[in-house]
Amino acid sequence: MILLFILIALNAFFLNLVLPWWSMILPGLFFGQRFRETPLTAFIVGFLAVFVAWSVHATVINHLNEGVLSARIAETFGVEQAWILIAITGVIGGVMSGIATMTRALFAQAQAKK
Amino acid sequence: MNYLKFALSLALGVILFWVLQTRWGNIPPMGPFMDPDEGFWANAESSESASSDFSIDGLKDSVQVYFDDRRVPHVFAQNDYDLYYMQGYLQARDRLFQMEMQTYDAAGRLSEIIGPSLLERDKQTRRWGMVYGAEQAVAEVQKHEPSWTIFEAYSAGVNAFISSLEPQDYPLEYKLIDISPEPWTPLKTALLLKNMTRTLAAGNSDVAHSNTLAYFGEEFMEQFFDRDYDLLDPVIPSTRVWDFDRVPVEAPDTLFVPRQAKSVNPFPVPEGIGSNNWAVSGEKTASGYPILSNDPHLRLTLPSIWYEMQLHAPGVNTYGVTLLGAPGVVIGFNEQVAWGVTNVASDVLDWYEIQFQDERLEAYWHDKQWKQTTKRVEEYKVRGQGLVTDTVVYTHHGPVTQVQAGNEEEAPVYHAMRWIAHEPSNEIRAFYQLNRAQNYHDYVEALTHYQAPAQNFVFASQDGDIALWVNGRFPNKWDGQGRTVSDGTDPLYDWQSWIPREHHPHIKNPPRGFVSSANQESAAPDYPYYMDDVYAPFERGRRINDRLSDLDNITKEDMQELLMDNYSYHASEILPEMLGWLERDSLGGVALEIADSLGAWNFYNEAEYRSPSVFRNWWYELSRGILSDEYDAQVPLRFPARDRLMQQLKESPNFWMVDNMTTDRVESIEEITTQAFLGAIEALSEQYGDWSDAWDWGWVMDNHVPHLTQTNGLGTDALYSGGGAESVNATRGTSGPSWRMIVELGPELKAWGVYPGGPSGNPGSSNYDSMVEAWRTGQLYELKFYRKAPTNDDVKWSIYP
Numbered sequence A: 001m002i003l004l005f006i007l008i009a010l011n012a013f014f015l016n017l018v019l020p021w022w023s024m025i026l027p028g029l030f031f032g033q034r035f036r037e038t039p040l041t042a043f044i045v046g047f048l049a050v051f052v053a054w055s056v057h058a059t060v061i062n063h064l065n066e067g068v069l070s071a072r073i074a075e076t077f078g079v080e081q082a083w084i085l086i087a088i089t090g091v092i093g094g095v096m097s098g099i100a101t102m103t104r105a106l107f108a109q110a111q112a113k114k
Numbered sequence B: 001m002n003y004l005k006f007a008l009s010l011a012l013g014v015i016l017f018w019v020l021q022t023r024w025g026n027i028p029p030m031g032p033f034m035d036p037d038e039g040f041w042a043n044a045e046s047s048e049s050a051s052s053d054f055s056i057d058g059l060k061d062s063v064q065v066y067f068d069d070r071r072v073p074h075v076f077a078q079n080d081y082d083l084y085y086m087q088g089y090l091q092a093r094d095r096l097f098q099m100e101m102q103t104y105d106a107a108g109r110l111s112e113i114i115g116p117s118l119l120e121r122d123k124q125t126r127r128w129g130m131v132y133g134a135e136q137a138v139a140e141v142q143k144h145e146p147s148w149t150i151f152e153a154y155s156a157g158v159n160a161f162i163s164s165l166e167p168q169d170y171p172l173e174y175k176l177i178d179i180s181p182e183p184w185t186p187l188k189t190a191l192l193l194k195n196m197t198r199t200l201a202a203g204n205s206d207v208a209h210s211n212t213l214a215y216f217g218e219e220f221m222e223q224f225f226d227r228d229y230d231l232l233d234p235v236i237p238s239t240r241v242w243d244f245d246r247v248p249v250e251a252p253d254t255l256f257v258p259r260q261a262k263s264v265n266p267f268p269v270p271e272g273i274g275s276n277n278w279a280v281s282g283e284k285t286a287s288g289y290p291i292l293s294n295d296p297h298l299r300l301t302l303p304s305i306w307y308e309m310q311l312h313a314p315g316v317n318t319y320g321v322t323l324l325g326a327p328g329v330v331i332g333f334n335e336q337v338a339w340g341v342t343n344v345a346s347d348v349l350d351w352y353e354i355q356f357q358d359e360r361l362e363a364y365w366h367d368k369q370w371k372q373t374t375k376r377v378e379e380y381k382v383r384g385q386g387l388v389t390d391t392v393v394y395t396h397h398g399p400v401t402q403v404q405a406g407n408e409e410e411a412p413v414y415h416a417m418r419w420i421a422h423e424p425s426n427e428i429r430a431f432y433q434l435n436r437a438q439n440y441h442d443y444v445e446a447l448t449h450y451q452a453p454a455q456n457f458v459f460a461s462q463d464g465d466i467a468l469w470v471n472g473r474f475p476n477k478w479d480g481q482g483r484t485v486s487d488g489t490d491p492l493y494d495w496q497s498w499i500p501r502e503h504h505p506h507i508k509n510p511p512r513g514f515v516s517s518a519n520q521e522s523a524a525p526d527y528p529y530y531m532d533d534v535y536a537p538f539e540r541g542r543r544i545n546d547r548l549s550d551l552d553n554i555t556k557e558d559m560q561e562l563l564m565d566n567y568s569y570h571a572s573e574i575l576p577e578m579l580g581w582l583e584r585d586s587l588g589g590v591a592l593e594i595a596d597s598l599g600a601w602n603f604y605n606e607a608e609y610r611s612p613s614v615f616r617n618w619w620y621e622l623s624r625g626i627l628s629d630e631y632d633a634q635v636p637l638r639f640p641a642r643d644r645l646m647q648q649l650k651e652s653p654n655f656w657m658v659d660n661m662t663t664d665r666v667e668s669i670e671e672i673t674t675q676a677f678l679g680a681i682e683a684l685s686e687q688y689g690d691w692s693d694a695w696d697w698g699w700v701m702d703n704h705v706p707h708l709t710q711t712n713g714l715g716t717d718a719l720y721s722g723g724g725a726e727s728v729n730a731t732r733g734t735s736g737p738s739w740r741m742i743v744e745l746g747p748e749l750k751a752w753g754v755y756p757g758g759p760s761g762n763p764g765s766s767n768y769d770s771m772v773e774a775w776r777t778g779q780l781y782e783l784k785f786y787r788k789a790p791t792n793d794d795v796k797w798s799i800y801p
Helices: A002-018 A021-031 A039-064 A068-076 A082-112 B002-021 B030-034 B080-106 B116-127 B130-142 B145-163 B172-177 B186-200 B206-216 B218-225 B427-436 B440-447 B539-550 B556-563 B569-581 B589-599 B611-627 B642-651 B669-688 B772-776
Strands: B052-055 B063-067 B073-076 B274-280 B291-299 B306-313 B316-323 B331-334 B337-343 B349-353 B363-366 B369-372 B374-382 B386-394 B400-403 B413-419 B455-461 B466-471 B506-508 B514-517 B735-737 B740-744 B750-754 B795-800
Touching: A002 A021, A002 A039, A002 A082, A021 A039, A021 A082, A021 B002, A021 B030, A039 A082, A068 A082, A082 B002, A082 B030, B002 B030, B030 B172, B063 B080, B073 B080, B080 B145, B080 B172, B080 B186, B080 B306, B080 B316, B116 B130, B116 B374, B116 B386, B130 B145, B130 B186, B145 B186, B145 B427, B186 B316, B186 B427, B206 B218, B206 B349, B218 B642, B274 B337, B274 B455, B274 B466, B274 B539, B291 B331, B291 B337, B291 B455, B291 B556, B316 B427, B331 B427, B331 B740, B337 B440, B386 B400, B427 B440, B440 B455, B440 B466, B455 B514, B466 B514, B514 B539, B539 B556, B539 B569, B556 B740, B556 B750, B569 B589, B569 B611, B569 B642, B569 B669, B589 B611, B589 B669, B611 B642, B611 B669
Parallel strands: B052 B795, B073 B306
Antiparallel strands: B063 B073, B063 B795, B274 B291, B274 B514, B291 B735, B291 B740, B306 B316, B316 B331, B331 B337, B337 B455, B349 B413, B363 B369, B374 B386, B400 B413, B455 B466, B466 B506, B740 B750
């Protein structure tokens, strides 16, 4: 489980540097059945891995920027605090990855029971 | 069963992908927008760029760019082509979105990127012939080879930057709106200049003036709109002798009476657009050399309308502020001379009532014959809606707009517009030559290429000359021509000729030792030509002239103080009278206290005073009380200017409009003034609570700088500061001094400046609003004007072709 988490998080992070935003689904699709997780665990691990990868990435950027931009964008979107933007960032990446990982696990399950 | 679960999960993923990939209303596609590598996070700048060496295709030779401690770029090029190429490159790098947005607006293309909500604005833009005018300008520029080269070099530089961008590098606003940059063209530069003409030289009240004349009669118009009363202090002083005979112009015997119309100006000029400039001669300065000062008042936005630069190449070394999208320095100086601008409110936009032969709008009556129209089909690729077309009819006057008749059952009225923006012109050539001017002669020659928007060009040189030309292209009109809607069938209403350049109001080295302008009338009533009757009220111009007359041994600090001068001539002229009319016996408690504090006020619009807030509201209520009952028509009417109404009240306080027509009794000025006073206190209490510091003018005036697109979060907070529309420091809400500059000429030319913004257009940069606080508090930065390439610790780019 931990290995899956690490594989997804690292790969999602690096793929995102060269590919468009949706690239975070690729590690989950690729590794999603490798450790025979249940679909629910697959979703949770896939979600947490990219949630962490994206929110840490955003946190580092935000820190280096001294929060100048996140404060403005938070106001644009009518949210109170900059950390909410970081959370939204993590959730968007996490949910997409979680669904991808779960989809792959469900596919593997269906194949196995055929 | 298991495949069904898989299929559902897959479908959920696909749907979510689609939701996150799509723009919903004004919400950007959240997937790409929140992506930490490619979305808005990528615009969060983390560090200053360091010195670097790199190459850009398209340069002819190597170029160095130095960024000083305020990140102002100083370009050192080997030839003109590279100089303007780099200007384009750097402006795009810092302000690309602004450049594109301004030209989308000027081209009537906003609906392409925003959607149907802006289609009406776009149609108005095209019906005003903005693109037509820009095309005329491009054709004119192409006739002058050196100018065309600059346009092309500039465009190539912008495009070199655009082509270096990947989607993650796009400025933040592109990601918010979900669009990509498109290539720059010389037409866009022309459009940008036409946009300035629309901002500064599209003011007109022809329809309202005609309606008002029909409603109130001639005597009223003379009383309130003919401008020759004592307080006026024109740009060119009344001592100037006009030793020429005017070029004659034939006027109609009787003034045309148009059909009443409800035309609403779609691009109203917000009050607060205006400017100050002045130059004092060496006889009045401590250094013995002239000092020049300028602060153009415009709508304030982030990013700022201006971009500060130094441009150095063989034959030119100039510094100042540039417009985003136009090559050259617009307001600034070089080693020998300095110049600045304020707007001239001459009437260069007139409306003509057109008689068409029939509904096909193919022929119109003019000069006793039917003349053919031309038609221009305008296409709009509206985002989310597809192609929309609109046919605009052109007469020899210009494009035709259909307006609503005064009475809704009547057939519509057609108005053709004659506008200076449609004349072929090449303003960039004027700036190109000004940037290189060595003396008064060069300055005058440069100005001959400048047509619109007309400006008061103030000038000072190291030779010791000071001068001011009211400069632009002005139609030679008969008295009052174009104040009202004109007769489109009668050639006597056409613009028959132009005022010859040598007859323009201008002055050089006047005996009083200074020249100045503040958008007031260009010359005294004895000036032989009619230019307009709508100019800025007298207050700023008179205050500047008063101060400059009084001052001697002038230093930069004196000029800085005058730029920040908050004195209100308006209040000092009328407040004592208003307090005199106030029925104190009927006041109680706080109202009496407020009246007393007004009596002790020194007439300065300082941020920490409450009196300016009370006075402004009181004056507003008083004007409304006097005018609103008489101004009760179903068509747009023209209101007397602030200073004109004030003058009328001083001369005869109980003139006929003071009485409230809707009551049976005759009200006196005392009653109306007291009602207005109580009304003002009530209005302020409602908005700001009890009489307290919350009434401070600094808050009530509500100075702040919003983002160009008014997007929340991308502008500044409230900027507590003094000033006022009638003060030299003409801040007012979201318009005001967009660039404050002082230049002290001499062997060691020194200059200072500030604008309410920063060099970067990126809201994720600390340089986005880095000068706002200095601007708010009236500080100026000393400008680093390098005579030769510096050897300091500036960030340096060495760029190779």
